[in-house]
Amino acid sequence: MLQSKNRKSRAESKPATTDNDNDTIVEAAATPRRPTRDVPVSSPTESSVVPKSTWVSSSGAERSSSAFPTLNESMRNLSINAASTSAKDFRSQSVRQVIRRRELCSAVPDLAELTPVHRPDEGGSKGQKISVYTNHFRVNINDAVIYQYDIDIVTVGRDVLVRQDRIRNIYDFIEKKINNRPRETVRIIETLFTQRARNDLIAIRNQYYDRRRQLDDLGDGRGMAKGFYQALFLTQGGPTINVNLTFTCFYMPLRFVEFACKYLRKDITSDLREEDLKPFEKIIRNLSIETMHTGRRIFYRFHGFGRPANQLMFPRGEDNEQAASAANVKEISVANYFAEKYRKLMYPHLPCINAMKGAQNKPNWLPMEVVNIVEWQRSLKPLDKQQRGLVSRNTIIKPGQRYDEIMKIVRNNQFDRDPYLKELNIHVEDKEMLKIKARVLSPPAIIYRRRGRGEVIESVNCGKWRIRNWFYTTSEINSWGMIYFGDKSNRSIENMLYEFQNQLPDLLRRNGFVINIEPSLTIKNSFENEINNTLLDASRQRWQLAIVIINSRNSDNVYNCVKKYANTRIGLMTQCVNFQALERNMNKLDMYVENLSQKINGKLGGINGVVNIKSALSHSSREDLFMFFGADVTHSTCSSDRPSIAAVVGSRDLTNSLYAARLCEQYPKKGRCSLEIIKELDKMVIDLLQVFADSCGDRLPNKIVFYRDGVDEGQYQKVLDNEVIKIKHACCIVYRDKPLPKLAFIVVKKRHNTRFFLYDNNQTMNVQAGTVIDQNIIHPTQFDFYLCSQAAIMGTSRPALYHVLYDEIGFSSDDIQQLTYWASLYCLKKF
Numbered sequence: 001m002l003q004s005k006n007r008k009s010r011a012e013s014k015p016a017t018t019d020n021d022n023d024t025i026v027e028a029a030a031t032p033r034r035p036t037r038d039v040p041v042s043s044p045t046e047s048s049v050v051p052k053s054t055w056v057s058s059s060g061a062e063r064s065s066s067a068f069p070t071l072n073e074s075m076r077n078l079s080i081n082a083a084s085t086s087a088k089d090f091r092s093q094s095v096r097q098v099i100r101r102r103e104l105c106s107a108v109p110d111l112a113e114l115t116p117v118h119r120p121d122e123g124g125s126k127g128q129k130i131s132v133y134t135n136h137f138r139v140n141i142n143d144a145v146i147y148q149y150d151i152d153i154v155t156v157g158r159d160v161l162v163r164q165d166r167i168r169n170i171y172d173f174i175e176k177k178i179n180n181r182p183r184e185t186v187r188i189i190e191t192l193f194t195q196r197a198r199n200d201l202i203a204i205r206n207q208y209y210d211r212r213r214q215l216d217d218l219g220d221g222r223g224m225a226k227g228f229y230q231a232l233f234l235t236q237g238g239p240t241i242n243v244n245l246t247f248t249c250f251y252m253p254l255r256f257v258e259f260a261c262k263y264l265r266k267d268i269t270s271d272l273r274e275e276d277l278k279p280f281e282k283i284i285r286n287l288s289i290e291t292m293h294t295g296r297r298i299f300y301r302f303h304g305f306g307r308p309a310n311q312l313m314f315p316r317g318e319d320n321e322q323a324a325s326a327a328n329v330k331e332i333s334v335a336n337y338f339a340e341k342y343r344k345l346m347y348p349h350l351p352c353i354n355a356m357k358g359a360q361n362k363p364n365w366l367p368m369e370v371v372n373i374v375e376w377q378r379s380l381k382p383l384d385k386q387q388r389g390l391v392s393r394n395t396i397i398k399p400g401q402r403y404d405e406i407m408k409i410v411r412n413n414q415f416d417r418d419p420y421l422k423e424l425n426i427h428v429e430d431k432e433m434l435k436i437k438a439r440v441l442s443p444p445a446i447i448y449r450r451r452g453r454g455e456v457i458e459s460v461n462c463g464k465w466r467i468r469n470w471f472y473t474t475s476e477i478n479s480w481g482m483i484y485f486g487d488k489s490n491r492s493i494e495n496m497l498y499e500f501q502n503q504l505p506d507l508l509r510r511n512g513f514v515i516n517i518e519p520s521l522t523i524k525n526s527f528e529n530e531i532n533n534t535l536l537d538a539s540r541q542r543w544q545l546a547i548v549i550i551n552s553r554n555s556d557n558v559y560n561c562v563k564k565y566a567n568t569r570i571g572l573m574t575q576c577v578n579f580q581a582l583e584r585n586m587n588k589l590d591m592y593v594e595n596l597s598q599k600i601n602g603k604l605g606g607i608n609g610v611v612n613i614k615s616a617l618s619h620s621s622r623e624d625l626f627m628f629f630g631a632d633v634t635h636s637t638c639s640s641d642r643p644s645i646a647a648v649v650g651s652r653d654l655t656n657s658l659y660a661a662r663l664c665e666q667y668p669k670k671g672r673c674s675l676e677i678i679k680e681l682d683k684m685v686i687d688l689l690q691v692f693a694d695s696c697g698d699r700l701p702n703k704i705v706f707y708r709d710g711v712d713e714g715q716y717q718k719v720l721d722n723e724v725i726k727i728k729h730a731c732c733i734v735y736r737d738k739p740l741p742k743l744a745f746i747v748v749k750k751r752h753n754t755r756f757f758l759y760d761n762n763q764t765m766n767v768q769a770g771t772v773i774d775q776n777i778i779h780p781t782q783f784d785f786y787l788c789s790q791a792a793i794m795g796t797s798r799p800a801l802y803h804v805l806y807d808e809i810g811f812s813s814d815d816i817q818q819l820t821y822w823a824s825l826y827c828l829k830k831f
Contacts, residue, residue, distance in 0.1 A: 113720070113721050113725070114720040114721060114724060114725075114806060115720070116716060116720065116782050116783070116803075116804075116805045116806075117782070117783050117804055117805065117806060117807050118781050118782060118783060119779075119781065119782065119783045119813070120783065120807075120810070120811070120812060120813065121812055121813050123774040123775050123813050124439065124772065124774055124785075124812070124813035124814040124817050125439075125814060126439065126441060126442075126814045126817075126818060127439035127440050127441040127442065127770070127772065128439060128440040129437065129438075129439055130437075130438050130439065130440060130758070130771075131435055131436070131437060131438065132435070132436060132438045132756045132757060132758055132767055132771070132773070133403070133432070133433040133434065133435055133436075133756070133757040133758075133759060133764075134433060134434050134436055134754060134755065134756050134757070134773075134777060135242060135243055135244055135403075135406050135433055135753070135754065135755050135757075136233070136235070136240040136241065136242050136433070136434045136754070136777050137240060137241045137243065137410065137428055137429055137430050137433065137434060138237070138238060138239075138240055138428070138429040138434055139232070139238070139239040139240055139241055139426065139427070139428055139429075140238075140426070140427040140428075140429070141189065141239060141424070141426050142424070142425045142426075186232055186234060189232060189239075189424075189426070190231065190232040192418075192420045192421060192424065192426070193230065193232060193241065193415075193418075193421065194206075194208075194230065195420050196418055196419075196420065197230070197413070201227075202227075202376045204248065204378065206229055206230055206231045207227055207228070207229050207246050207248065208227050208228055208229075208230065209225045209226075209227035209248070209376070210227065211375075211376070213225065213226070215250055215252055216390075216394060217252070218249065218383070218387045218390060218391070219262065219265075219386075219387065219390075220262055220263045220265065220387070221251060221252055221254060221258075221259040221260075221262040221263040221373075222249050222250065222251055222252060222379050222381075223249070223250055223251075223252045224247055224248070224249055224250075224391055224394065224395075225247070225248055225249075225250055226245065226246075226247055226394070227245075227246050227247075227248065228243060228244065228245060228246060228406075228409045229242070229243065229244045229245070229246045229753045230242070230243050230413075231753070233777070234780060235776060235777045235778060235779070235780065236775065236776055236777070236778050236779065236780050237434075237436075237775075237776040237777065240434065240777060241415075241428060242753055242754060243406055243409055243410055243413075244406065244753035244754075244755060245397065245402060245405055245406065245409075246753075247391070247394070247395045248378060249378065249379045249381075249383070250375075250376055250377060250378055250379060251287065251373050251377045251378075251379050252373065252375075253372065253373055253374065253375035253376075254372070254373050255369070255371075255372055255373075256289065256353065256368050256369070256371040256372060256373060257269065257347065257350070257368055257369050259373050260280070260368070263280060264276050264280060268350065269347050269350070272350065272351075277305050277351065281304055281305055283381055284302055285302060285303065285304070286301050286302065286303075287301070287302040287373070287374075287377065288300075288301060288302075288373075288374040288377055289301070289302050289353070289355060289371050289372065289373060289374060290371070290372050290373075290374050291355075291366060291370050291371055291372070292370075292372070293338075293342050293343075293370045294342075298357075299357075299374065300355035300356060300357050300364065300366075300371075301355070301356045301357075302353060302354075302355065302356075303354040303355065303356040303363070304353075304354045305351040305352070305353060305354070306351055306352040306353070306354055306363075306365055307351060307352065308348065308349050308350060308351055308352070309333065309334040309335040309338070309345055309347075309348045309349075309350065309351075309352050309367045309368075310333055310334075310335040310336075310348035310349060311333065312333060312334045312352050312365055313331040313332065313333055313334075314331065314332065314334065314337075314365065315330060315331055316330065316331065316332050334352055334365055334366075334367060335348035335367070338367060338370070342370075345367050345369060346369055347367075347368065347369050348367070350367070350368045350369065351368065352365040352366060352367055352368065353365070353366050353367075353368055353371050355371070384554075384556055385555050385556050395795075396794045396795035397795055397796060398795065398796065399755075399757050399758075399764050399765055399766050399795075399796045399797075400763065400764035400765075402755065402757075402796045403433070403757050403764045406433070407432070407433070410430045411430070413430075415427075415428035415430055416428065416430070433757070434776070434777070436773060436775065436776040436777060437773075437775055437776070438756070438767070438771050438772065438773045439771070439772050440767075440768050440770050440771050440772075441770040441771075441772055441817065441818055441821050442770070442818075443460035443769070443770055443821075443822075443825075444460065444611045444612070444615075444616070444821075444822040444825060445457045445458070445460075445611075445612070446458045446460065446609040446610070446611055446825070447472060447609060447610040447611075447612070448467070448469040448470060448471065448472055448609050449469060449470040449471065449472055449473075449512060450469055450470065456469050458609070460825070467511065467594055467598075467608075467609075470511055470512030471511050471512045471597075471598075471601050471606055471607065471608045471609070472606075472607040472608060472609055472610050472657070473606050473607040474511070474512040474513050474514065474601055474604075474606045475513070475514075475544075475601070475604035475605055475606050476514040476515075476516065477508075477513060477514065477515045477516065477517070477544055477545065477604070478516050478517060478544065479517065479541065479542055479543050479544050480517070480519050480543055480544050480545040480546070480547070481519045481520040481521070481522065481538060481541075481543055481546060481547070482497070482500075482501055482504075482519050482520065482521045482522070482546075482547040482548075482549065483521075483522045483524065483534055483535075483538065483546055483547070483548050483549070484497055484521070484522065484523045484524065484549045484551065484579075485524055485525070485526045485530075485531055485534075485548065485549070485550055485551070485552065485558055485562070486523075486525065486526055486549075486550070486551035486552060486579065487525070487526055487551065487552045487553060488551070489523055493551070493579075494523065496582070496583065496586060497521060497523070497549065498521065499586070500549075500582060500586075500589070501518075501519060501521045503589055503593075504519065504547070504593060505518055505519065507589065507590055507593040507594075507597070508593065508597055508600070510590075511594070511597045511601070513597070513600075513601070519547065522534060526550070526551075526552040526554070526558050528561050531558065531561050531562060531565065532561075532565050532569075535562065535565055535566050535570060535572055535574075536570060538572060539566075539570040539571070539572045543572065543573075544573065544604065545573050545574070545575060545600065545603070545604060546566070546572055546573070546574045546575070547574075547575050547577060548562050548574050548575065548576045548577065549576075549577045549579050549582065550562070550576060550577070550578060550579060551579035551580070555578065559576055562574060562576060563576075573603050573604070575596070575599060575600050575603065577596070605658070607653075607655065607657040607658065608657075609657075610655045610657055611656075611822050611823075611825060611826065613626060613656055613819065613822060613823060614626075616815070616818040616819045616821075616822045617815050617818070617819060618812065618814065618815055619815075623702070624702060624703055625654070625696075625699060625700075625701045625702050625703070626651075626656060626701060626703050626704075626705060627650060627651050627656075627689075627692055627701035627703070627704050627705075627741075628650070628651045628656055628704075628705050628706075628707070628823060629648060629649065629650045629651075629685070629688070629704065629705070629706040629707065630648070630649045630650075630706075630707045630708075630709070631646070631647065631648045631649075631678060631681070631706070631707070631708050631709065631723075632646075632647055632708075632709040632710045633645070633646045633647075633666075633675075633676070633678060633710055634646075634647070634710075643665035643666055643667050644665070644666050644667075644675060645663060645664075645665060645666075646663065646664050646665075646666055646678040646679065646680070646681075646684075647661065647662070647663050648661070648662050648663075648678065648681065648684045648685070648688065649661045649662075649688075650685075650688035650689070650691070650692065651692065652688075652691050652692050652695045652696075653695055653696065654696055656823070656826065657826060658695075660688055660691045662684040662687055662688060664678075664679070664680050664683075664684065666678070666679040666680070676711070676715045676718055676719070677715075677718055677719060677722040677723055678723055678726075681722075681723050681726040681727065681730075682726040682727070682729050682730040682733075683730075685726070685727055685730035685731075686730045686733055686734055689701075689730065689731070689734045690734065693734075700734065700735060700738065700741070701741050702739070702741050702742065703741055703742050703744075703809055704727070704731075704741045704742070704743045704744070705744045705746070705809075705819070705823075706727060706743065706744065706745045706746065707746050707747075707748050708723065708745065708746065708747050708748065709747075709748045709749075709750070711747045711749070712749075713803075716747065716803070716805060719745075719747070719805065720745075720805055720806060723745070724743070724745050724805070724806050727743060727745070728740075728743065731743075742808040742809045742810075743806065743808050743809070744804065744806065744807045744808065744809045744811060744816070745804075745805050745806040745807075746802055746803065746804050746805065746816070746820070747802070747803045747805055748800055748801070748802055749800065749801040749802075749803065750798065750800050750801075752801055754777065754786065754799065754801070755796055755797075755798065755799075756771065756773065756786070756788065756797070756799060757796075766791075766792045766796060766797040767788050767797060767799075768788075768791070769788060769789060769790055769791040770787075770788070770789070770821055771787070771788045771799070772785055772786065772787045772788075772817050772821070773785065773786040773787075773799070774786075774813055774817070779803075782803065782804075783803070783804035783807070783813075784801060784802060784803040784804065785801075785802055785813065785816075785817055786799040786800070786801055786802075787799055787800055787802060787817060787820060787821060787824075788800075789820075789821055789824035789825070790824070802816075802820060804816060
């Protein structure tokens with residue numbers, strides 16, 4: 001039920017006070033009237049929902065009050081509503097904030113020219129039927145009406161807008177009686193679920209961490225925290241709560257000097273260079289810091305480093321006027337100032353910190369040793385190799401252990417004892433995870449080449465198989481070599497390298513490679529100039545391939561240096577090998593090279609194996625010619641200074657085994673912060689279609705399947721309005737007077753928190769490769785499904801969520817699921 005009311009109002013407010021330091025206007029906070037009765041009501045004036053307010057602290061930090069601060073004030077009446085009302089109804093003042101800052105806004109508007117397709121059937125039927133558990137828990141919500149007031153009083157005489165939603169709208173949406181998702185209803189019910197957790201835990205969006213738990217030290221001033229994720233979903237089977245384990249990296253609450261020592265991995269009190277500070281300063285800019293030397297806690301933002309405390313001078317203030325007269329000086333160093341007013345510094349030779357407060361531009365110079373890192377700040381800096389190994393040992397969790405820990409979290413949350421949920425009579429079925437139906441699809445047959453002539457079919461068992469024959473096609477190697485970049489080299493290392501040099505050609509020949517020359521071996525150190533010069537020499541010798549073996553403490557930096565110079569400067573094909581992995585596998589080198597050879601063959605233009613994609617479809621003619629695309633955008637940072645990188649790949653042969661790639665940089669427009677869509681997608685699609693035609697005898701595909709990664713649900717409309725239109729526009733240009741191809745556009749989402757568990761023989765296990773779920777926990781109306789394409793090597797398998805946004809081909813559920821599963825096995829690392 002949706003109602004709209006207009007009511008004239010008069011603002012009653014006190015004169016505003018101005019805080020010049022933070023450029024804000026602060027007014028008294030709004031206070032609602034007490035409700036007049038304790039039963040559901042139809043008049044918004046009789047509800048007792050506390051409005052969400054905003055205020056500005058003296059430091060300029062923006063905070064939000066809870067929408068449900070206390071049980072007595074907020075939960076007397078059961079209603080959800082969104083309202084904008086005046087001070088006349090509440091007899092209160094408002095909060096108004098004016099801060100000179102640029103809002104984050106999308107560079108791409110929603111046009112709603114296209115809409116996501118609906119599910120074409122009741123779900124698929126192919127495959128072996130099984131039952132699995134998922135980390136969703138059914139939520140039972142009784143119908144009710146609740147009012148929520150969003151108050152923003154700025155001028156006198158503003159109208160009142162009241163919107164009333166019933167909880168029944170959730171079920172109307174699920175049962176397809178209404179088309180629009182009741183987002184406000186879901187958002188407020190989700191707030192109810194998380195309110196008690198937010199009071200006791202650290203909340204970061206939908207993730208929660210126990211503030212009492214110590215961080216696992218990662219060695220550079222950061223630590224890993226273990227928490228849980230919780231969110232409400234409207235699914236085909238009804239509302240559910242999704243709960244999962246989550247891990248996040250935080251800065252540790254250390255003294256700044258200690259933090260800098262850990263981050264730079266050196267004692268900065270005795271050894272600190274200017275070149276150490278520049279990258280460090282860039283990483284931690286805008287980090288929240290605090291001081292307590294004045295006797296109270298004051299918060300700042302880190303803005304940079306300055307001169308040492310014993311060299312940085314500033315004018316004496318009025319409070320030091322007598323001292324200035326006595327000393328007959330006009331300036332004082334930061335170190336001397338602190339010695340006079342607080343205490344003598346231990347490290348006056350360390351650089352000062354420019355600590356910014358609020359919106360003010362005036363620097364505040366503080367000695368490094370009086371500054372602390374504020375706790376529970378997320379770190380987005382990537383982990384190095386050693387840290388990734390440490391984190392993996394803690395985050396790779398077997399399915400049985402993950403199941404038990406999730407159930408423990410749910411029991412500890414005690415939803416049925418939550419006072420906020422009890423007031424609305426919301427019940428969670430938390431005795432066990434939701435049990436749902438699933439199917440295991442049949443794997444494809446992979447075609448290889450026999451040793452000699454003819455083809456051979458290799459069967460796939462549980463997502464795994466061994467390569468016992470030649471690759472489908474291979475390349476001829478006439479010029480290649482090995483290069484070792486390492487921090488050290490000794491007789492033992494050299495002997496291992498020589499053994500690898502001797503065995504690699506024969507092992508590659510087993511897979512069908514034609515090798516006409518043995519590889520050379522070059523041993524160099526891992527300095528950047530040495531790397532560039534060595535790769536340049538290899539390029540001048542026209543090497544087809546360089547096998548680069550990396551043995552360095554900074555292996556990530558060496559790898560990046562190799563790839564950047566080889567790929568972007570000289571065009572040399574490289575295959576990097578981790579020395580530690582090679583050392584571990586010297587006794588089983590044949591299996592190690594088997595995996596390595598798949599990557600080498602793909603890079604040299606060969607085809608490892610072929611899957612007959614058409615046989616996955618129930619209706620396909622011999623004239624059908626498919627082309628597959630994949631696309632993603634990588635965002636390095638939210639900045640107009642550093643671009644996002646858009647990448648698009650497209651198949652370029654009749655077997656859909658070979659791919660061409662196109663990359664482009666894209667910057668958001670001035671005044672915008674995010675660019676979700678691929679800006680020049682039409683140009684890249686045109687180029688890739690022409691590559692396909694050149695490789696296939698001027699033939700163009702009549703069916704295009706486009707997989708798009710990295711798109712959140714809130715961006716679906718933007719992608720439809722922009723990227724799908726650009727693809728169709730590109731086809732019009734390339735095909736001209738020819739019939740246009742039919743397009744299917746599918747979004748792939750891997751960063752979600754849904755997991756599946758198979759319980760058999762009193763043991764909780766991962767689901768098999770090929771497991772598909774298209775019932776119960778999927779979207780009520782739109783065309784999506786979960787598919788686990790690969791067998792998990794370690795930990796709990798993570799299925800991909802596929803959402804078909806646009807479909808001119810007319811796929812059934814069975815066809816698109818089978819096609820996607822078989823196409824996913826084209827990964828070069830798997831073949």
